[in-house]
Amino acid sequence: MKKYLVLIPARKGSQRLPGKNMKMLGDLPLVGHSISYALKSGFYDIFVTTNDPDIVQYSSKRNVKVINRPDALAGNEEPILTAVQHAVASVEKGYDAVILLQPTNPLRPKSLLRKAIEVFEYENVESLMTVSRNEHKLGTITDNRFIPYNYKMGQRSQDLEPLYFENGLIYIVSTKLLKKGSLLGNTNYPLIVDHPFSEIDIDTESDFEKAEMYYEFYKENNSD
Known part of the structure; x- marks a missing residue:
């Protein structure tokens, strides 16, 4: 088995949902759900990369290693790639690949x-x-006219060409690829997930409220 570094990127400074990575979903903050998921999956080389003192304190209490991310790599316009590259360069051990678990999922x-x-x-x-x-x-709107994009008017939904969206649940990236400056390689495998959890990606308050409903439903029904 390859050596994996589990990386959880959790910067401060969200504009649309301030403090979202420490926002409580059930009995854990969002960052805590990704930590728990990694632990329950049997991983112990878990790192949180952050510039938020509250997340540093929380992660340390969970016995998770912390990588202090420079503010220059934590801005709203900064790509996640630079944070991942900084994290890999900061750890002492060599890893074959990085497992990226975003707190917003x-x-x-x-x-x-x-x-x-x-x-x-x-x-x-x-x-x-x-x-x-x-x-x-799906369609576009031009001059107040709706123009179908992926179908023809009257076409049945079951006859649509299959299209897929990047749901953000899990990324795995080889460290060799990261050193080349990319998160997604030419041989990038799209693992299809058919589960309602793929609908949860938290950026706004309404996203969070939806996550709360899903969390309570699956907790009460004791299902995956």
Whole structure:
């Protein structure tokens, strides 16, 4: 099995939902859900990269290693790639790949990470990301006219060409690829996830409220 570094990027300074990475979803903050998921999946080389003192304190209490991210690498316009590269360069041990778990995707199927690793290794790819099917009839609006984009008027939904969206649940990236300056390689495997958790990506208060509903439903029904 390859050596994996589990990385949780959790900067401060969200504009649309201030303090979101420490916002409580159930009995854990968002960053805590990704930490717990990694631990329950059997990983212990878990690092949180952050410039938020509250997240540093919380992560330390969870016995998770912290990488102090410079503010210059934590701005709203800064790509996640630079934070990941900084984190990899900061650790002492050598790793074959990085597992990226974003706090804004706190709900994940229990077995998804193990499945992702199996596929990543079996397919021998540079990177892997989780995707989900988009079954909406999409279109553009020009001069107050709706113009279908991925279908023809009257076409049945079940006859649409399959399209997929990047759901953000899990990314796996080889460290060799990161050194080349990329998160997604030419051999990037799209792992399809057919689960309602793929709909949760928290950027706004309404996103968070939806996550709360999903969290309570699956907790009460004791299901994955």
